Amino acid sequence: MNLMEIRNEFAYAMDILIMSRIRDLRFNRTEYGVITVDKGNNLYSVRINQIESDIYSVNNPVLAVGDVVIIIIGNNNFNTDKYILGKRPY
Numbered sequence: 001m002n003l004m005e006i007r008n009e010f011a012y013a014m015d016i017l018i019m020s021r022i023r024d025l026r027f028n029r030t031e032y033g034v035i036t037v038d039k040g041n042n043l044y045s046v047r048i049n050q051i052e053s054d055i056y057s058v059n060n061p062v063l064a065v066g067d068v069v070i071i072i073i074g075n076n077n078f079n080t081d082k083y084i085l086g087k088r089p090y
Contacts (some may be wrong), residue, residue: 003081026075035067044084046071057084 001009010041018080025042048071055071059064060085067090072079 014045023076028078029073031071033069033071033084035063035065035069038063038065044069046084053078054081055082055084057086058087059086061086063087 002079031048033046033048035044036052037047038048039054042060044055044057044063045052046055046069047053057069063069063084070085070088072083072085074083
């Protein structure tokens with residue numbers, strides 16, 4: 001194995017390590033989604049990156065199917081900690 005191959009293998013190993021650490025971090029992030037169904041009681045089906053998810057709205061805004069909304073994902077936990085903040089302003 002030459003020096004260039006060793007460097008490439010090392011860089012690949014570092015990428016794997018860094019990405020696994022990032023997945024485990026607890027931080028909030030913002031996503032944008034599109035309302036697909038109004039289920040009532042501030043619960044909406046929202047499409048985020050081609051994934052449908054049921055999400056509650058925290059500010060009780062009037063949202064309609066097709067609206068682009070701002071979604072906060074708490075603790076980097078897409079499975080449980082998602083909330084709609086409101087419509088995207090532009």
